[in-house]
Amino acid sequence: MKPYQVLVVDDSAFMRKIISDLIENDANFQVAATASNGREAIEKVNELSPDLVTMDVEMPEMNGLEALKIIMAQRPLPVIMLSGINEEGMKETILALEWGAFDFIRKPSISNSQDIIAVGVSLREQMKEAMLARQQREARASAYKVPELPAAEAASAPQPVRGPAKQPPEAPKKAPELPRKLADKPKAKPELSPAPEMVKGKGSPGRTSPEGALPPGAAKGPARLPKPASDPSRNRSKEEAKPVQPDSRPAAAANLESSAAGGDRKPNNKGLRKLVAVGCSTGGPRALKAFLENIPADFPAPIVIVQHMPPNFTKSLAQRLNTFSPLEVAEAEQGMILRQGAAYIAPGGYHMRVVPAAGGQYAIDLTLEEARNGHRPSVDTLFESILPYTSLERHAVIMTGMGSDGARMMKSLYDSGVTSTFAESEETCVVYGMPRSAVELHCVRHVLPLQEIAPRLVQAVK
Template sequence: MPLIRTVIVDDSAFVRKAVRDMLSRSPKIDVVGAARNGEEALQMVEQLQPDVVTCDLFMPDLDGVGFVRKQMMRKPVPILILTASPKDAVRVIEALESGAVDFIQKPTALANDDLLAMREALIEKVQGVAAVASPPIVLPVPAVSFAQPSRPAVHVDIVVLGISTGGPQALRYLIPQFAADFPVPFVIVLHMPLGYTAPFAEKLAEISRLSVKEAHEGCLVQPGEALLAPAGRHLSFKKNSQGQVVVHLSVQPMDKPHRPSVDVLFQSAAETFHQRVLGVVMTGMGDDGKQGAAWIKAQGGTVLTQDEQSCVIYGMPRSVAEAGLSDAAVPLASMAAEISKRL
């Protein structure tokens, strides 16, 4: 199997060396070059034709967002953004909107245990994005709704959606297609590090007619609103003293690889809304959502998966489809209409 040819882009010599050392621990990765800024990186990518690029955000001459934009216009390549802090969230989101595949925290002078975990995560991300058949297409935000006109929901009381790598781009395309009077609540788990879900929800709200916000403990689950689970907390449902369904946030269960977990969201939706749940599993690495989809199906609900051709990484949807839990595989371009049709 060919090695994953990787180029590192960072103006810090320390970070370039740290990332090279980390990636060199994998027998599957070959670091073929290192650039100090976006302009150097454009030339290096053209010369070396890497499979993956890791890229800093803030650099002289041409920064990370500028590099992503220019490289995507030249020749799309999977780009993994390295970020120093959640304070950079707005710029990270701009890089994702411009075509970067994913992002991860960059190495700093941390304790050995933190560096070990970071190394493993970095290697996993590089190997994952290298499997991308083609980098995410930067889809324009739809100017009009492609979904069916809103009507009272007949079959569904809630839509729950799980998504990971490639998720920010897909959600920017999907969510703006729904009308402000969408007839049921929409609750989303997007795998993101701490500090990034609130800024992403704000950016998504700017282009959507639905009310979009990061969920908080006790907030009502109501039609016309899309809630994004906050990073670091599982999102489930409970009823308040008035009998209304509200959000409950918790670090439990601790044995899930992701927090928030799509499985936890889906299971709670199935236990709360029974057969009147529409689950949607979209682009992402791993199999989060498979167990949750089984809960939805066991209660008589419906599960849609994004089709392989339109996924950045066909991991989560594949796990659901191969388990026989998907009612339909749907292209991203048709997902809004399909969701509306199933209500």
Template sequence: MRKLISDMLNKHPLMEVIGIARNGKDAVEKVRDLHPDVITMDIEMPMMNGLEALKLIMDQMPIPVVILSSTTKHNTENAVLAIEYGAVDVIAKPGGAISLNLHEIEKEIVEKVFAASNVGIQTLTRKITPPQKRYTAPPTRMNTASDSRIIPSVPVQTVNFSKNITLIAQTFVIIGTSTGGPRALQEVITRFPAEFPYPILIVQHMPPGFTKSLAERLNGLSEIAVKEAEHGELIENGTAYIAPGGLHLKFEKSRTGYQIVLDGNEAPRSGHRPAVNVLLESAATHKELKFVTAIMTGMGSDGKEGMELLRASCKTITIAESQKTSVVYGMPKAIIDAGLSDEVKDVQEIANAILGNLK
């Protein structure tokens, strides 16, 4: 595996592999000696696993880390934690722990490692601001939040919402994000109050399997319900639906409200399935609805074409993440440069911006 990955990266004219580590302990020692620009790391390693090594590296000598992981449930959960701890991105190995068919994702590995070399390290080491209101998640949720939370420097905005959430709201919240997105989503979603009476649809570029672990992690940290979207389910107020990796997320009107449509037949858009553009195009067909949208950190420009269509078709407020806090200033930059943003906010301010536009 180390040889395969090294060969892939060394082919790139602007990248050179300067060291290979046999395990997490060896990796930490070599990082101290060699000072690389980027590290690729597996979760499963002998002597010291990827999470332990990542914590040491990000605490003592922070460097962008790209995680390669198999898609077992245990590993997808740990990969989501790795991003929370400061990893830039996660790549799914196509063939399990020993992936001899790694060449199938060579383009993805090279692109993500190169993108990681341009990441501002301060966006990875910034502590995620915990919600101001302390709470205990219900026992049915996966509550893995740290007990050592601190009071945030950015206060949660207080908005009085109607308690009537039986009928589907006429305003939807849509969030699109990619590289650096899981940390940004945690910053935003955990700040919504339990009585939040609007549905939230989320596209996060992630491989199949990882989005379910991300949804479970966010659900355990949030007062609202967060889940991986399921085909045909009715959309409920106060619930955030994350598009499953490998499937486009759309929605359609039903007799009793709106329901989720997952599409694995439509081709990826610019290499992404799910794609933010597809969700926004679906939203644009519902002229009876209003939307508050947020485009956050990520490579490329996914979301720009869909946002143009949505803003031309429906009443829409668009919030773009600032360059200052974006791990990769691609997707929000495309929105801002195209004149499609109503507000530009640091990630810590996006939840309040959404709440403020829902009054």
């Protein structure tokens, strides 16, 4: 078989050499050409028609984000972004995924040979998945294509009897987007507070974290939750919020409270009754945007989300999604109480569990246990944590992603009588891996294209 042709784009000649060597360690791929900026990349895509592109995010003259938009508009093909770990690089990477990039990898440290090897393994895995996804799309398109009749046969073919023109079905109504800020009064940043008394759940007793690698919001020392902070800076607006690194985050983020833009979002504190858990991977940022922007602000259940992503990137993802969704979207922190009208994204590098808290409430528990199914956070870990809570109305969702993470525990939830299970259908998945695995285990009640998942979930929960 002829090797797939790859275009490598990076402004550093040394990095172009490293990435090219990593790609050609697999005989199924060959570097057709390299480019030093986005403008040159567009020219070479049009000239060579490569099968795949690796694209640096930050470059002079034209950066990777601008080049990606033009390529996806003119000649769509799989693009894997190479991202730096600085704040601007992470934000632009999240935008790239939203605008059609297949996936991303972080740039390797050129002084660390083990890191270069690890990035190479990840890159080759993503390239194989991208080519497999393309083959599946082409096979699906071919299967649905109606063969054309020769002109003579077409003229003599019986014509269908036409009745009155049917009106297309009405698209599900999108929840009205709440104003994000008022003219004179900025929206108050939601306050998230730790559980007053968090009961240790399965796997939590005696768990410790290595020094310097505590879960976000956890304090060093004895295993107890920090007191709610009274620092008035916690009430800053979203626009004023400054990003913080995982190990230096505030001890916990505060209770969701009413805001000028969104009204009173505080739930009845008599106890949580409903919960939604979501898992996704490759293609997930774009899927989460489509999903969360169609969940109304008065949604009567918290949403806990695992998106496979490295540390730090999940913070940028949560901030980006928060600008679209009527819900309050945040990166989860240790001890956060789950509230209605809010969505919590597991931080990269930490497993996220749901554990009981005082007063019939539930809280976030972050752990540094071993990777599961090759991932930390793992969807299976999240789904497993809600398995014992049969008094809760639980809903589980799996969307686009490679592999099978989440499928096994969705099956356990289904067998235990969970309220509903959803999976994204193949037609809209970037990679039909995780949803396919769940469907093959016969544990999915609703298999739906992406745009239909949120409306059906809202209907099921309300």
